[in-house]
């Protein structure tokens with residue numbers, strides 16, 4: 079696979095990249111995010127786990143401003159999330175997101191999927207954007223599919239294209255919300271391997287997943303959520319061998 083730089087940050091820049099302070103959100107009567115405090119350092123890989131309905135997706139969506147919050151603050155690289163317009167498009171480029179459903183543009187080829195945002199949001203010229211797109215498709219192992227449409231690809235291939243598309247924008251941080259949950263079992267590893275490689279390359283990542291093998295090998299930190307709260311934060315070793323809360327013990331007993 080071709081070498082291509084994906085992490086945009088200046089090597090000299092250090093410190094906290096994503097900071098959530100006392101974030102709260104309701105859906106009607108449901109208090110879906112409760113006093114969330116979370117700080118993610120540059121280059122850190124944080125795996126978020128927890129039972130269904132605990133607020134993991136809402137948390138990811140709030141960081142990308144696909145959901146608004148009621149109080150508290152979220153900053154990316156020291157800047158508060160913008161509300162609208164071009165600033166918001168740039169935020170979504172800075173915060174790459176990969177969803178459970180692959181969310182590719184169905185009527186665009188794979189190459190176009192990975193090129194479009196670079197031209198529209200990052201204002202690259204088409205040729206440079208296509209070059210970067212091809213290098214990234216090669217990197218995630220789908221360069222042979224460049225001229226096909228998403229529906230012609232397997233789920234694992236589509237998800238790798240989705241990762242390449244996000245990376246094409248030179249994101250500061252990548253959010254993954256259960257990226258392998260909709261995949262047939264034999265395709266899970268090919269996606270996890272791409273994510274492992276990204277982690278090794280120093281990308282800052284927030285990953286919601288039930289893949290505990292990935293959490294053990296790639297995460298610097300595990301964040302366990304339940305009922306809209308962060309119940310526990312620990313290194314993967316600590317968390318899996320010695321979970322402190324009853325909620326985490328109960329959750330792990332069900333999935334391991």
Ligand code: ADP
Pocket residue numbers: 105108110128129130131132133134135136137
């Ligand atoms: P998780 O990703 O941990 O499964 P979610 O963040 O998707 O949890 O959802 C947390 C809770 O918020 C769930 O009870 C869900 O039904 C509810 N919820 C999520 N999105 C909405 C919405 N747009 N409107 C109302 N309730 C929602």
Ligand code: MG
Pocket residue numbers: 134135136255256
């Ligand atoms: Mg979810």
